[in-house]
Structure formats: C-alpha cells, structure tokens
Amino acid sequence: MTGGGQLVLLVEDEAAMRRFLRASLQAQGFRLVEAATVREALIAVATHNPDLVLLDLGLPDGDGIALTRTIREGSRVPILVVSARGRESDKVEALDAGADDYLTKPFGMNELLARMRVAFRHHGAERGERAPVVEVGELHLDLERRQVVVAGTEVHLTPIEYKILALLGRNVGKLLTHQQILEEVWGPAYATHTHYVRVHMAELRKKIERDPARPRILVTEPGVGYRLRDRDDAARG
Amino acid sequence: MTGGGQLVLLVEDEAAMRRFLRASLQAQGFRLVEAATVREALIAVATHNPDLVLLDLGLPDGDGIALTRTIREGSRVPILVVSARGRESDKVEALDAGADDYLTKPFGMNELLARMRVAFRHHGAERGERAPVVEVGELHLDLERRQVVVAGTEVHLTPIEYKILALLGRNVGKLLTHQQILEEVWGPAYATHTHYVRVHMAELRKKIERDPARPRILVTEPGVGYRLRDRDDAARG
DNA sequence: GCCGGGCATCAAGAAACCATCAAGATGCCG
DNA sequence: CGGCATCTTGATGGTTTCTTGATGCCCGGC
Numbered sequence: 077m078t079g080g081g082q083l084v085l086l087v088e089d090e091a092a093m094r095r096f097l098r099a100s101l102q103a104q105g106f107r108l109v110e111a112a113t114v115r116e117a118l119i120a121v122a123t124h125n126p127d128l129v130l131l132d133l134g135l136p137d138g139d140g141i142a143l144t145r146t147i148r149e150g151s152r153v154p155i156l157v158v159s160a161r162g163r164e165s166d167k168v169e170a171l172d173a174g175a176d177d178y179l180t181k182p183f184g185m186n187e188l189l190a191r192m193r194v195a196f197r198h199h200g201a202e203r204g205e206r207a208p209v210v211e212v213g214e215l216h217l218d219l220e221r222r223q224v225v226v227a228g229t230e231v232h233l234t235p236i237e238y239k240i241l242a243l244l245g246r247n248v249g250k251l252l253t254h255q256q257i258l259e260e261v262w263g264p265a266y267a268t269h270t271h272y273v274r275v276h277m278a279e280l281r282k283k284i285e286r287d288p289a290r291p292r293i294l295v296t297e298p299g300v301g302y303r304l305r306d307r308d309d310a311a312r313g
Numbered sequence: 314m315t316g317g318g319q320l321v322l323l324v325e326d327e328a329a330m331r332r333f334l335r336a337s338l339q340a341q342g343f344r345l346v347e348a349a350t351v352r353e354a355l356i357a358v359a360t361h362n363p364d365l366v367l368l369d370l371g372l373p374d375g376d377g378i379a380l381t382r383t384i385r386e387g388s389r390v391p392i393l394v395v396s397a398r399g400r401e402s403d404k405v406e407a408l409d410a411g412a413d414d415y416l417t418k419p420f421g422m423n424e425l426l427a428r429m430r431v432a433f434r435h436h437g438a439e440r441g442e443r444a445p446v447v448e449v450g451e452l453h454l455d456l457e458r459r460q461v462v463v464a465g466t467e468v469h470l471t472p473i474e475y476k477i478l479a480l481l482g483r484n485v486g487k488l489l490t491h492q493q494i495l496e497e498v499w500g501p502a503y504a505t506h507t508h509y510v511r512v513h514m515a516e517l518r519k520k521i522e523r524d525p526a527r528p529r530i531l532v533t534e535p536g537v538g539y540r541l542r543d544r545d546d547a548a549r550g
Numbered sequence: 551g552c553c554g555g556g557c558a559t560c561a562a563g564a565a566a567c568c569a570t571c572a573a574g575a576t577g578c579c580g
Numbered sequence: 581c582g583g584c585a586t587c588t589t590g591a592t593g594g595t596t597t598c599t600t601g602a603t604g605c606c607c608g609g610c
Binding site for chain 3: 507511512514515518525526533535536
C-alpha cells in the first residue's frame with residue numbers, strides 16, 4: 077500500500093466517462109493515471125507501474141483485446157475491462173486474453189469497486205507477504221522458506237532452535253529478555269525456565285557461530301537476555 | 314483413473330439447473346461433486362477439497378453469503394457465485410464475503426467457462442505455479458505435463474503421490490508443514506492425519522530417491538514437515 | 551583470595567516423532 | 581463379479597529432539 081492509495085491506470089477515450097470515473101475513484105482514495113489511447117496506455121503501464129488497469133475496450137487507435145495481451149506479456153497487473161459491448165464472445169475473448177474481469181456498461185459504481193477489491197485481493201495474495209530475509213555476517217535466515225544457511229552451507233535446526241532464531245531474527249538488533257523468549261517459544265507457562273533458553277542457545281551457537289565460545293551473532297546481554305546483532309561489527313580478536 | 318480434470322463442487326438446489334450444469338461441465342472434462350444445501354456444501358469442501366466451487370445463492374437451508382464466509386475461513390478455493398438475484402448490493406455483498414466472481418442468471422455457458430478459466434489462472438498463480446519444470450538432482454518434475462522422470466526414466470505416481478510432489482515442487486526449497494500438506498492434498502478436514510503424509514512420503518521416496526533410507530531430495534524436518542531440496546549440497550551419510 | 555550469581559556446556563534418559571511393513575478397505579475397470 | 585491399483589489404518593522398531601541435572605567458568609563484591 078503506497079501512501080496515497082493504490083495507483084489505477086484508467087484507459088478510456090470518452091471524456092465524460094473519464095471525468096465520472098476519475099471523480100468516483102479519487103473519492104475512494106485511489107491515485108489515478110489516465111490514458112486515452114492504446115499507445116498512451118502502454119507507455120503508462122511501463123512508466124507508472126500501476127496496481128490495476130481499468131480498461132475501456134472501445135478505443136480509437138486500436139484493439140483493447142490486443143492491448144490486454146501486450147500488457148500481459150510483461151506484467152501481471154490486474155486488468156478490469158469495462159465495455160459497452162455485452163456479447164458473450166466479447167467477454168470470452170477479453171477474459172482469455174488475460175483480463176481478470178469484465179463489466180458491461182452501464183454498471184454500478186459499487187459493483188465496480190467490489191470487483192476492484194477482488195482484484196486487489198487476488199494480486200496481493202499472489203505476491204504474498206514480502207519474503208523476509210535476515211542477514212548477519214555469514215548467517216542467512218530465510219523466514220519464508222524456513223531455511224538457515226551459514227557460510228553458504230545449509231544448516232539444520234530443530235524446531236525449538238528455529239523458533240528462537242526466528243524470534244530473534246524478526247527483532248534484529250533488539251534485546252529480548254529470557255522471559256520474552258520463553259513465552260514466545262514455549263508458552264506463558266514456562267516463563268521461569270531460564271535454563272531451557274541457555275541450553276538451546278548453546279546448541280544454536282554451535283551451529284551458527286564460527287567460534288561458539290565467542291559469539292558474534294547471538295550475543296548475551298548479561299542479566300537480561302539475548303540479542304541478534306544487526307551488523308557484523310568487526311569484533312576484537 | 315478419474316484424476317484427469319479439475320474437481321468442481323456444484324452447489325445448486327434446483328434439479329434442472331444442476332442437470333444442465335453437470336452435463337456441460339462434464340463435457341468439458343471436469344469432475345464433479347454436487348451439493349444441494351449449505352450443510353452438504355460444507356461437508357463436500359472439507360472432504361473432497363475441490364479446485365473450484367460453483368455456488369448458487371438461492372439455497373433452501375441457509376444463506377449462500379454466509380456459506381462463502383465459512384468456506385473462506387478454512388480455504389482459498391475459488392468461489393464463483395451464480396445467482397438469479399441481480400441487484401448490485403447482492404453482488405457487492407457476495408464479492409466482499411470472499412467470492413471471486415458473480416454471474417447473474419441467465420448466463421451463457423461460454424462466459425461461465427471463461428470466468429472459470431480466469432479463476433483457475435488466479436489460483437494457480439497464487440500458489441506459485443510459475444516454473445513449470447522443477448529439477449533437483451536426478452529428479453525431473455514437469456508440472457505442466459504432469460510428468461515425473463527420475464534418472465532419465467519416467468516414473469508412475471499415484472494421484473496422491475503426485476499431488477504431494479507437485480505441491481512440494483511448486484514450493485521448491487520451502488519447508489511445508491504436515492498440516493499444509495494435508496490441507497492442500499486431502500482437504501481441510503484432514504489436517505490432523507499426519508500419518509497419511511508419512512506413509513505416502515515413504516512410497517514417494519521409494520520411487521524417486523536413489524537410496525530411500527537416505528533421502529537427498531525429499532528431506533524430513535523432524536517435528537515440522539517436509540521440504541523439496543533446491544540446492545544439492547553433497548550430503549554425507 | 552574466597553564466595554555467589556548468572557552463564558555455558560555436557561550427557562543421560564524420557565518423550566515425541568518418523569519410517570516401514572502389511573493387512574484390510576475402497577473404488578474402478580471390464 | 582473378480583482383478584487391479586490405490587488408499588487407509590494398525591503395529592513395530594528406530595531416530596531425533598527435549599528436558600533435566602551435574603559441573604565448571606567468569607566476574608564482581610567482600
């Protein structure tokens with residue numbers, strides 16, 4: 077989500093319709109880019125990288141279906157077609173060309189907005205949550221794949237070890253108390269079993285620290301807890 | 314082997330309409346499961362794990378919108394609503410409840426099929442069906458042609474074995490939990506039958522691992538799940 | 551120098567988990 | 581109806597992981 081709302085590319089040649097859609101969409105908080113021709117539309121897709129394309133099929137300088145195909149060659153942006161043509165074959169053609177939905181004019185603004193929400197939902201899910209990867213020194217922690225690589229070699233962690241490391245990784249640089257770690261990993265009932273953390277931290281260090289006796293990544297904060305370094309500051313000898 | 318086409322759950326109480334849709338969809342190569350009530354529909358989703366739900370809103374024993382919400386709580390299966398009600402508010406409500414598309418009766422079969430193709434396209438992309446061919450070691454998995462080749466020889470997998478391998482293949486390198494595998498392959502109702510996964514994983518390994526006792530491709534992550542290796546680190550015994 | 555608290559490490563047993571075999575159950579095909 | 585492929589389910593033995601207790605280190609206070 078960008079600061080001022082999602083960016084919609086409106087491809088429509090008729091001025092009145094464009095004014096109407098512009099007003100309605102802006103009222104909903106969308107940002108807008110507009111194009112009146114196939115040429116303009118292609119340029120706009122390339123330069124603005126919109127979050128959704130709202131495409132009227134009846135353009136003066138070319139075929140909206142072909143435009144859909146061309147956009148699809150280089151982008152997965154949701155394309156929502158709006159058209160006065162209501163023939164079934166038109167719909168099938170547009171949808172098979174890569175459009176994600178097809179509305180026949182006249183349509184209600186609420187339905188258009190609902191279908192836009194569906195498109196955003198799909199596209200959001202498709203892109204998924206940004207794959208969070210944490211890198212500290214030679215440690216490479218991929219939270220999405222649940223994979224840990226140290227110095228180029230994959231390392232196997234037990235469930236508890238991974239939970240601890242993932243917790244620290246999601247809070248790189250921050251200090252976590254024994255209690256916080258215990259509650260997150262074992263559950264609130266274990267908040268006093270400080271020893272558990274020590275044992276598993278030792279195992280973890282054996283696996284990811286170059287010299288477990290002198291931790292550079294998983295550092296102890298005496299009397300408080302542990303912390304995952306966010307930079308690999310050059311350490312002393 | 315019935316495993317050919319995609320499985321569609323048809324939720325429709327009116328007998329005539331059901332006959333018509335059944336005939337049309339089967340002619341297109343889809344496999345069908347049918348439900349006439351909300352209750353039946355929920356059971357069918359949980360037990361048959363369909364690839365798409367075709368839902369008529371006018372059910373006798375309850376609300377189709379509520380059914381949509383309930384399905385969405387446990388599954389991301391595409392839901393395509395078909396309804397005699399054409400009011401805009403009905404559409405908005407259904408789409409916001411989690412439906413992926415909304416067709417008003419009467420509709421053309423070709424449009425329905427085109428919209429189903431869109432739904433499959435979305436769902437496939439969402440699950441990451443980007444790379445149609447996955448290669449790990451001597452395993453060659455072609456997701457598009459549904460073909461598995463090991464060391465140059467084609468290998469036959471049962472439907473469940475293939476589903477598991479395809480799921481892991483679409484997520485190469487990513488660790489999938491027992492639960493994720495069970496829900497994707499068997500359906501939401503089977504999330505606790507961990508043993509199923511073990512048995513079929515053993516069969517899979519017999520077929521695609523050089524030494525099934527020392528898996529290099531289908532690796533176990535004890536306490537969590539399984540993973541399809543993406544890098545081929547030389548593993549020692 | 552001696553003591554005590556917090557910490558790291560080791561190791562053994564318990565518990566949880568996994569692989570595998572095989573016998574029934576099921577569904578599909580002719 | 582019988583044969584075939586597949587899936588479910590139970591039983592068994594092996595493996596990994598977790599817990600728990602024992603031991604020794606570091607460091608500051610006294």
